[in-house]
Amino acid sequence: MKNIDYILILLIIFISCSNLGEKKTLTDFFSEDYKNFRFHNKIGIINLDSVSNFSELRKKMSELTCEGKSSGLRFVKNDTIFYLTGLADCPTSSEIGCYFSRNLLFVRNDSLLIEYGKNKKKKPIRFLKAKLDEIMSQNHNYQHNKNKLKPALIHFYVEDKYPIETTTRALKEIIRQFKKINSQNGSDYFKYNILFEKYDITNIPLGSPPKPNEFDNE
Template sequence: MEQKKNLKELYSQDFIKLQSENDIEIINLDSVTSFSELRNKMGQITCEGKVSGLRFELKDTIYNITGFSDCPSSRVIGCYFRRNLLYVRNDSLLIENGKSKKRKPIAFLKTELNEIMSKTYNFQHNEDKLKPALIHFYVEDKYPIETTKRALKEIARQFKEINSQNDSDYFKYKILFEGFDITNIPPPPPPPEPNEFDNGKK
């Protein structure tokens, strides 16, 4: 019987630290069949005050990645200001919003990250580190769990490559598992034009 070849392991930045502190609960992606089932499990882990550790195998590598999903019973809303925002839907990277929104293959992530790194305003003030990336991630349930794996693999690989060439905290990232594609939310309407009755006079 042929033995399984040795597999490499790839860890996201905070996976091992959270594991040593017992602040992580592992989900094997082969144990779920859809993105919504995965997100529900992650939400329950968040309710318990822990982080989801996502473990899966693709080709010659075992991936160990942390992810987040909002606790369904909590009314607390996360604060995500001062971040480099990225949007992944299914196996695509979404660039810009509204009418100018473009869809690129997930492999385009490397180009997009290089674009972010080329602009000084994407860095933390007076530091040679980028503002952390927040990746809004949503997969429609019509896609198999393999689609989720492939997108997570690309995210993990690209950030690993950047941080291995720089300081390990050079470009931190978090993946937020969403229940819908937030890029489809229309922007708020512009404020009404002031008129002669809105000049503050009584």
């Protein structure tokens, strides 16, 4: 009986050691913009695990913009390595972005902001799906004479009191929802850009002049 017990213990130890030697396989996800900019060698890569907060990330992105490059963002969530692009203005540039004919969305920290100014409401980031469904249900949000939505521009801001994990969590949800829509309707059905802001622009009263931004990717 003791011999059987010894054999079982040895088997358990062997299996445990074998599992420790196994490496978890990660899946790569690339946004369409990321693949395009990488192909043309016009992208700089920022590993989000190497920055501590949103301001540090945005500073690195601004430096890339000043160099004429797009910001490629890389981060790992669960079993996936995400690669996407983001926008940030160059502080030494006088260029003003043109963001007309866009479906505008506002994300602060890990929440979706509905409406603007004093009337704004905060919803959990998981509410993004319901908001995108609402946008797709309204004809005026589509491009003229096309079965494609006007591109979405997501104004994104995270307070520095939150760790970079808050940023990656919100980005993952944005990627997940748009990927689901475009996988069902075509890769360019609902394009989107994420504009990394210096502050929460939904605090600006309606009617205030727009602030300068970088070039439009469209």
